[in-house]
Amino acid sequence: MTDQRDALTARYGVGDLELKTDLPPLVDMQTRGSCRVFKTESLPDALLNSLAATALASPTKSDLQQRDILFVEDPALRTWINSLFPDMPWIVNAPHFVIFLGNNRRLRQIHQARGHDFANDHLDAFFNSAVDAAIAMSAFITAAERMGLGTCPISALRNHAQAVSDRIGLPKYVFPICGMTLGQPVYPARISPRLGLSHTVHRDRFQDDTILDGIAEYDMRRNKTRPFTSQRNTDRFGKQEPYTWSEDKARQYAEPERADFGDFIRKIGFNLS
Numbered sequence: 001m002t003d004q005r006d007a008l009t010a011r012y013g014v015g016d017l018e019l020k021t022d023l024p025p026l027v028d029m030q031t032r033g034s035c036r037v038f039k040t041e042s043l044p045d046a047l048l049n050s051l052a053a054t055a056l057a058s059p060t061k062s063d064l065q066q067r068d069i070l071f072v073e074d075p076a077l078r079t080w081i082n083s084l085f086p087d088m089p090w091i092v093n094a095p096h097f098v099i100f101l102g103n104n105r106r107l108r109q110i111h112q113a114r115g116h117d118f119a120n121d122h123l124d125a126f127f128n129s130a131v132d133a134a135i136a137m138s139a140f141i142t143a144a145e146r147m148g149l150g151t152c153p154i155s156a157l158r159n160h161a162q163a164v165s166d167r168i169g170l171p172k173y174v175f176p177i178c179g180m181t182l183g184q185p186v187y188p189a190r191i192s193p194r195l196g197l198s199h200t201v202h203r204d205r206f207q208d209d210t211i212l213d214g215i216a217e218y219d220m221r222r223n224k225t226r227p228f229t230s231q232r233n234t235d236r237f238g239k240q241e242p243y244t245w246s247e248d249k250a251r252q253y254a255e256p257e258r259a260d261f262g263d264f265i266r267k268i269g270f271n272l273s
């Protein structure tokens with residue numbers, strides 16, 4: 001078993017929060033990482049169904065159950081999905097592709113069937129179903145990793161939200177929150193360092209007075225163990241040394257992405273006010 005103190009240090013740096021390092025049941029979750037290289041073997045249907053059953057046992061707001069899981073099985077559909085992501089070859093080699101859906105339609109169907117007005121046609125309807133679906137995806141990932149499987153969420157699926165929705169027959173008020181690759185990993189997961197816990201765990205009152213120092217510390221620490229292997233958009237921003245996490249994220253969000261997602265969500269019926 002990985003030494004828990006070493007794993008937490010690899011993830012968060014030395015840090016100034018007191019942590020328990022004798023909690024073996026948490027080691028797997030603390031040392032997890034996304035998987036982008038998969039064995040070709042498929043998983044049995046019953047295992048896929050069991051992972052879905054585990055994911056959907058996770059908490060759901062007001063027991064409303066506003067999320068669904070769609071397994072992509074048709075080879076033609078899978079080939080089409082793969083073709084959407086020429087820059088992400090790890091999607092092609094994954095034996096399974098799963099789509100997590102927010103579903104606010106069912107609640108509206110219940111209202112119609114029960115003859116009660118739906119009096120909550122505002123942002124919360126979208127938000128609750130998106131959060132519910134994200135919780136299910138997180139639980140699916142944890143369950144899959146506990147079974148020794150690898151996963152990688154694919155939010156890039158939402159770059160094609162309308163086309164994907166049309167292709168998989170999503171009606172109004174049902175939307176993809178994320179795709180996910182799934183299969184047996186070729187390599188053990190690697191720990192991806194995170195910001196120091198003293199900057200992301202708060203007590204009683206939010207404070208970020210020292211966050212820029214925290215980011216600088218994280219940039220340096222991350223470059224020692226998980227340096228970036230390529231630089232984003234060098235045509236626009238040039239090459240930079242050292243190339244850091246904060247530079248990468250600033251470059252990423254210097255480019256518009258999914259600016260049409262709000263329009264898509266409104267088009268499928270949601271009132272976002």
Ligand SMILES: Cc1cc2nc3c(=O)[nH]c(=O)nc-3n(C[C@H](O)[C@H](O)[C@H](O)COP(=O)(O)O)c2cc1C
Nearest residue numbers: 032033034088152153154155156157178190191192
């Ligand atoms: C909501 C969500 C969407 C993501 N979308 C993508 C994606 O489109 N493509 C990808 O390669 N990884 C994606 N990821 C994986 C993240 O890049 C990964 O979780 C992050 O780099 C941290 O690495 P780790 O999971 O190994 O700790 C996504 C993760 C989440 C939670």
